[in-house]
Amino acid sequence: MNDMSPVRDYRRLIEPTRVHSALYYDPQVFQEELSRIWYRGWVYVGHVSEVPNRNDYVTKSIGPTPVLMVHDRRGDISLLLNKCPHRGNQLCAYSQGNRTSFTCPYHSWTFANSGELIGYAYADGYQGADKSQFALGRVPRIGIYRGFVFGSFAEDGPSLDDYLGGAKASIDQLLDNSPEGELELTAGFLQHRTKANWKFMLENETDGYHPAFVHGSIFQVAESGIGNLYSPASTALTRDFGNGHTEFDLRPEWRRSAKPLQWFGTDAERLPGYAAAMTAAYGAERARQIMIDGSPHTMIFPNLFIAEIQLFVLQPVAVDETIQHVTALQFKGAPELNRRLRQQTMGSVGPAGFLLADDTEMYERNHRGALIRDPEWVTLIRGLHREGRDADGFRIGHATDEVPQRGIWRHYLDLMTS
Amino acid sequence: MNAQIDAAAVAAREGLHRLVEQFLFKEARLQDTHAYDEWEALWTDDGIYWVPANGHDTDPERTMSFIYDNRSRIGIRIDQLKTGRRHTQTPRSELARVLSNIEIVSQSGDEIEVRANAVVFEDNLRGETVWATRNEYRLRLVDGALKMARKKVGLVNNHKPIFTLSFLV
CATH class of the missing domain: 3.90.380.10 (Naphthalene 1,2-dioxygenase Alpha Subunit; Chain A, domain 1)
Incomplete structure (x- = not known):
């Protein structure tokens, strides 16, 4: 895949017993780390005890991206992206709380805390539109090991169990x-x-x-x-x-x-x-x-x-x-x-x-x-x-x-x- | 109403205000100049030094604070600074703080509750940082002089990520 070919030749920057300083300061390396590490592999997000009750949520992150960790209305842990799919407004401005839905303050679109769009404001303007197309973004894979919640932005990949291995x-x-x-x-x-x-x-x-x-x-x-x-x-x-x-x-x-x-x-x-x-x-x-x-x-x-x-x-x-x-x-x-x-x-x-x-x-x-x-x-x-x-x-x-x-x-x- | 008594009360209040203000200005100077022993000597034996995180009405016995020192831990903090190997203060932060809005909110027996705002400019190896705080003090008259029994420093941004805070705030 062309967009995944690395900009830097990492084999020339990482040797078994020494590494090149550019790996710490080069902004291009950082961008590649986001796509290859943070937005691909398993990343720890939070712990189930931070959302003990149904409808509890807490704002967490995967790298620079804010993620809402929700104990949703169905009783599951969801990792939702904090962005209204209408015009991209930041959806939730609080670090934690308990709520069954999130309403975007910009045009009042309302989402269930499991991510689905519940309703638009002034629905007459959306005749024929399919609500299911406008759910909140979510972290596609969630893995929980003994209460530790991990997320991965990759649809496929190693299981959390295999990834954690000896750890x-x-x-x-x-x-x-x-x-x-x-x-x-x-x-x-x-x-x-x-x-x-x-x-x-x-x-x-x-x-x-x-x-x-x-x-x-x-x-x-x-x-x-x-x-x-x-x-x-x-x-x-x-x-x-x-x-x-x-x-x-x-x-x-x-x-x-x-x-x-x-x-x-x-x-x-x-x-x-x-x-x-x-x-x-x-x-x-x-x-x-x-x-x-x-x-x-x-x-x-x-x-x-x-x-x-x-x-x-x-x-x-x-x-x-x-x-x-x-x-x-x-x-x-x-x-x-x-x-x-x-x-x-x-x-x-x-x-x-x-x-x-x-x-x-x-x-x-x-x-x-x-x-x-x-x-x-x-x-x-x-x-x-x-x-x-x-x-x-x-x-x-x-x-x-x-x-x-x-x-x-x-x-x-x-x-x-x- | 007796005008003479009122005048005396006003004079007493002004006198107390001056005493409190001078005490807080001295505390600020000792902090700015890293006069660690003299600053430590301002505390009572039961002193509590508290810098809350994630709000201003938190319970420090239940939730995390940036600093929640009893008198013994204040001593450890000072002793660590004095080793010369507290790396984050080697070299020391250059500091200047402005203390204002000093208000005596209540007085009960030997104790005085005071509030004040502070803006602290810090320069260190990383760069320049401005800190803004809403402070609460419990001062106590001990043998005719003021001592500090409690100091709560409310960083206005204490719910956000903050840089290392290793000088005396």
Whole structure:
């Protein structure tokens, strides 16, 4: 297909251990990413707990495109495009609400919350017109895995199940932390505007090399042992699940000391209600193992980052601008834990967060650096000599190695050339 | 009505207004100049520093805020800034803020509820940013001097994506 032939020769920009800076700053590359990644493959949109009641809706996005995620009148999840099919007016101006229909304020066309046109204003002017031709645009494919709603603009393609592949284990591990096996994202999102290309965030989420340096200030002040997890002595692993999904696996560290809830900087005695609910739900032995293993640190390509205690959604809006949406993870049936999750999330992330303000400073410096002419390439060789495979055949490396970043670019190259 | 008593009341009110205004101007200057220890010393032991997100009447115990610091976390925030490795403030933001519309809305015992608007101009490595806020303060008279027991900073655009906010707002 002529319109899908790439403008850039990506094989010349992406090598196994280095990538060209143009991939971060070239507006043409960004346009091609929209058509080949964001408007084709599976992209995380939202969570079913954000629209718990029938007729609830919330404004989400796929890349720069706003999407209404609706728990529609039939009880299904619909992903509708926020545009009146009459003259293209923005349909809904609110970020969330509950309504059975949407009326365009321009000429009062009204749509069911499942997308169909219900009626025109002054219908006499539409004699013979077929209403079914004027439904709202929609994301044609929806996939839901354990409450996580993904959308794909491609009519055909791999199933969500196949796409998530090994990363499904991270979602399962996450939900194990709820006594009821479910999430409730109810705390609302902070939106952090970032003057940098989205891939700097994608690559950094499972980068175990930076925390000791970027976050040294808060580790020192909070007298936190977290820094040790990212040191040369760490037994944590970096992992490439394939399909661009990557993980920073802390379980080897937690299992070494084998203390329930150490992953959350506390212990079972200080959260007795939670520990009891977990034991009742899973049995003593399994509950203990879940509370030792903790919550995952996994980046699901291209935009969902499960960050142990938070959930991030990356939204690229321009080649040099990305919005990081972030909220506290909230586990159903775990009020004690949830309160601390909110407190810790507010402290660490968002525009004023002890951690993310410094990460974001790096992203913006990354982007300014990319624009400097020489050297044109960034290097991803760290730990190449000690890359291995786990029992499932996934590539793994030391906590501080660039296994995830090499994996992300391998997948990216596939997408941009297929 | 006794004219003399009215005059005394007016004078007292004007005196209190001047006291409050001078306190807030000082707070603004300490923030603009990154005088971290002096700013921290303005707080009472039970101080709450709150910058809500997604509205101005949210419940910070239930929903996400940009900042919701108790006194201990205010201390951590200041200590992190003082390490010299708080990268987003290395180099520091250059700041100038204008504080206006200072209004004493109520007074009860030792506590005074105050509102004011602020416009903050920030220059940093990324560029120039203008922040506009509607502030609410609870000031408390402690040993004859004002202290800050609560500060709520309502960014007018707090429902939108905002840039890194790492200076003291």
